[in-house]
Amino acid sequence: MDFDFTTVWERRGHDAIAVDALYEEGPHPRVPETVTDPLPMWIADMNFATAPAVTKAIGERLAHPLFGYFAPRGEYYEAILRWQKARNGRSDLTKEDIRFENGVLGGVINALNVCCSRADKVLVHSPVYVGFTGVLANNGYQAVHSPLIKDAQGVWRMDFDDMEKKVTEQKIHAVIFCSPHNPTGRVWEKEEVEAFMDFAKRHDLTVLSDEIWSDLLLDGHKHVPTQSVSEDARMRTVTFHAPTKTFSLAGLTGSYRICPNKKMQERLDREASLSHFNNLNVLSMYSVIGAFSPEGEAWLDALLPVLSDNVRILTDFLQGIPGVSLTPPEGTYMLFPDFTEWCRLHGRTLDDMLTAAWAAGVAIQDGRPFFGENCVRINAALPTARVREAVERLRKIL
Numbered sequence: 001m002d003f004d005f006t007t008v009w010e011r012r013g014h015d016a017i018a019v020d021a022l023y024e025e026g027p028h029p030r031v032p033e034t035v036t037d038p039l040p041m042w043i044a045d046m047n048f049a050t051a052p053a054v055t056k057a058i059g060e061r062l063a064h065p066l067f068g069y070f071a072p073r074g075e076y077y078e079a080i081l082r083w084q085k086a087r088n089g090r091s092d093l094t095k096e097d098i099r100f101e102n103g104v105l106g107g108v109i110n111a112l113n114v115c116c117s118r119a120d121k122v123l124v125h126s127p128v129y130v131g132f133t134g135v136l137a138n139n140g141y142q143a144v145h146s147p148l149i150k151d152a153q154g155v156w157r158m159d160f161d162d163m164e165k166k167v168t169e170q171k172i173h174a175v176i177f178c179s180p181h182n183p184t185g186r187v188w189e190k191e192e193v194e195a196f197m198d199f200a201k202r203h204d205l206t207v208l209s210d211e212i213w214s215d216l217l218l219d220g221h222k223h224v225p226t227q228s229v230s231e232d233a234r235m236r237t238v239t240f241h242a243p244t245k246t247f248s249l250a251g252l253t254g255s256y257r258i259c260p261n262k263k264m265q266e267r268l269d270r271e272a273s274l275s276h277f278n279n280l281n282v283l284s285m286y287s288v289i290g291a292f293s294p295e296g297e298a299w300l301d302a303l304l305p306v307l308s309d310n311v312r313i314l315t316d317f318l319q320g321i322p323g324v325s326l327t328p329p330e331g332t333y334m335l336f337p338d339f340t341e342w343c344r345l346h347g348r349t350l351d352d353m354l355t356a357a358w359a360a361g362v363a364i365q366d367g368r369p370f371f372g373e374n375c376v377r378i379n380a381a382l383p384t385a386r387v388r389e390a391v392e393r394l395r396k397i398l
């Protein structure tokens with residue numbers, strides 16, 4: 001079956017921060033009103049319609065126009081279990097291991113509330129997803145950053161000596177592991193996940209593994225679920241997933257956690273129940289059932305080569321610009337180039353460059369809130385013709 005990844009959707013006025021906010025005052029430059037065909041390449045959602053399997057499942061449910069209180073149906077859990085087995089090879093899971101979460105970030109905080117005390121320090125790798133630092137600060141936890149470092153081949157790696165020092169000296173008991181990693185796009189290899197989980201075991205760390213990006217793998221890269229590397233990893237890790245990034249569904253929510261550790265799961269359930277807010281929405285449930293069906297899977301398999309091509313087009317372009325340094329992502333649809341040398345060569349600041357890009361309607365994201373000095377984050381999830389258009393506009397600026 002053919003899927004549509006070429007339509008350029010008009011998203012302005014259709015409930016999309018990624019487009020509506022371009023023209024508004026905010027902590028970013030502004031796209032002028034004269035630019036009517038902006039390229040939203042910042043916030044991490046896709047400019048593709050969701051899979052037909054999703055709209056079909058929601059549409060069928062809408063035909064029965066009663067939306068009262070409900071409990072998640074068996075098909076909801078079956079869809080998640082099917083997906084985890086098909087995409088991640090996980091045949092060890094049961095319905096009891098799965099719980100709905102309103103969002104991954106909320107789920108992470110819920111888990112921290114169970115395993116930490118307020119004001120505790122929590123290890124993160126930086127550059128770091130801005131949502132983690134924001135939500136940690138908002139909830140009274142302190143993020144301790146362990147910088148990823150590029151090896152001789154330019155591959156982002158964890159610095160185990162630095163992590164060891166920080167965890168020991170700062171009495172850290174919990175770590176957020178982002179796999180694949182946003183914003184660098186690193187897909188951790190099996191040996192790296194094993195080494196990381198050995199480290200977690202040695203220091204008795206609770207691991208909150210955010211695997212929201214794990215379906216979005218470029219050029220055949222493989223995801224290694226954190227819980228899969230050992231029985232100890234399975235018991236000390238709470239994993240978070242969602243169909244929202246993969247299927248353009250962030251506006252519907254629909255995240256979930258996997259926790260095979262029964263005692264931990266019971267404590268997480270208790271904590272999640274306290275607010276009375278963490279409840280599944282009936283249309284979100286049907287979006288999950290549709291997304292994780294075999295038809296949804298076929299759509300994803302068709303999407304991934306499009307994303308890989310888009311990322312390649314942007315990588316080839318950026319790597320050809322003197323002074324721009326970029327390690328291509330292995331997963332996600334985000335690129336995280338470093339403009340330090342470019343700024344020096346041109347005597348311009350990162351803000352100068354960002355302002356010029358937005359003025360031309362290319363909305364790329366400031367990397368500094370992600371702790372990437374002189375970096376920008378670029379979203380490649382647009383129809384390929386729009387990515388080529390972005391390259392042409394950026395060529396004039398850079």
Ligand SMILES: Cc1ncc(COP(=O)(O)O)c(C=O)c1O
Binds near residue numbers: 244
């Ligand atoms: C690594 C990561 N985790 C979590 C989220 C947000 O997830 P949610 O909307 O389910 O809270 C994002 C969104 O960009 C993300 O990149």
